[in-house]
Amino acid sequence: MPPRKKAKTAEYQTTIADHWPGVPPARSSDKAEDIQVTQRRGGRRRKNPWLKDLPNLPIDVLIEIFGCLHPKDLLSFVRSCKDFCRFLLHPKHDFIWREARKQVEGMPDCPPFLSERAYAHLAFSWHCRTCARKNVRDVLWPWFARYCSTCLPDVRYIRKTIVAPLNDIDKSLTKDDGHYSLFNVVNPTEGSNSAKCNQFHRPQVDQFAREWAEAKTKNARNELLKKQRARVKERDHHAELCAEWYSNKTMDRYVVLERVRLERVWDTIDKLKAEGWGPEIEWLDWSRAYYLDNRPDIWQATKLTDRAFQKILTRLLPELDEWRKDRLAGKPAPSAIYYRHPSERYRF
Structure with a gap:
């Protein structure tokens, strides 16, 4: 059986980088440079062969094209090849995602604590944040994340388990359920011990614990509590709009x-x-x-x-x-x- 032919990638690799020096070129192998025909297994040619010429277009034309696409289409381009991935995920090109977001009717503005790229990925990519499992349709908007049923127990605290780690930091944090104002809670329900209610995001709790340890004085910790509550209110506001x-x-x-x-x-x-x-x-x-x-x-x-x-x-x-x-x-x-x-x- 003849060896499987691989797609030629060398001819696209310098085009985007030539137009935009800030984007590093993708790596290539010597074998890919020698292949002249793009085929799939069984000798069938790829569908839509015109896409192979898309990276050769001038950079301003590409920007105009990408700005008219839906964010889901941009995510597809990100996964298509390394050149598009590096180009579209470059921080300087957030404006492309911003223009694409305007194509979605009624979509709220990007929260200030997220990039446009991350916002589009959260809203239109059904993948688990931890393991990248597909078909995760529910978004935990208070956390701005998607988790599959397997990973969710590992990234959350519930009402029973949140008290112990916070008491290790400072027992005053859990007094009169004061910790509910310090973190974004999924399904807040008073008095419920169900695993589906009162879920706290473990990364958020761990980050607060690190910041608390760095704040040595009482004034610094009071200032931290004030900033933390303000951040929680801001995230809850954007989470409500997005939900x-x-x-x-x-x-x-x-x-x-x-x-x-x-x-x-x-x-x-x-x-x-x-x-x-x-x-x-x-x-x-x-x-x-x-x-x-x-x-x-x-x-x-x-x-x-x-x-x-x-x-x-x-x-x-x-x-x-x-x-x-x-x-x-x-x-x-x-x-x-x-x-x-x-x-x-x-x-x-």
Whole structure:
């Protein structure tokens, strides 16, 4: 079997660095410089080969292009190659992310304690902050971080466990629950010992402990407490704005997907009627919502194609035959059935 060919990268590596000397060039190997054809395994050429010429564009053209993109697109470019990664993540290019953020309707301004790059990554990249696990959809806005269920217990204190480390610093910090004003708390609930409530961010607590140790005098520590409470209020204010925007964005996305699913259901019904199963569909009446709408192969947020409909029809044929027999026999339509387990509802 011939060796797998690798993409040529040497031809792009000096372009961005030539235009912007502050960006170091990416490393390359000697083998990559000798390869003339960009192919994937099996001899297939890459899709969209025009992207290979994008790094060769003048720097002002690139800036105009990036400024018109969505932050999610910029994140994709960051992961595409080392040159774009170094260019877009350079501190001097925060203005590119700022212009891209303006393309997102209703998105709050970047908090002063975050960079535009970090803000975009937090809002649009579903990765755990610690282990980079994918599909972490929930953002802990008081902490401005995403954590998967595996990493979360290691980066938090709860109501029971926060008292001991703070007492080791100074027992006056926990007097009358004064520590609640010193840290950003997730799900603050008075008197609850649940692990889902009253969660404190361990990095924030550890940073405060280091600053407390550096403040030797009483006046310095009083000043630290004042600054810490001001920082917490500022973060809570921005967290509230971001959480409201993120919730609205999620709901808007849900509405769009629901509309696509409903269109797929009605397209399926229309095609079933065209195949001659119209009397059975009308016979089901309102019960069809439980026999058609809740099927996982129908209730999908994708447009119905002829090929997908043929698969649905093949699976539905036994039930359609039974419904036709019952309808011709004068039996009433089956009533709606509620299942205890979702797997029973979706069983074919």
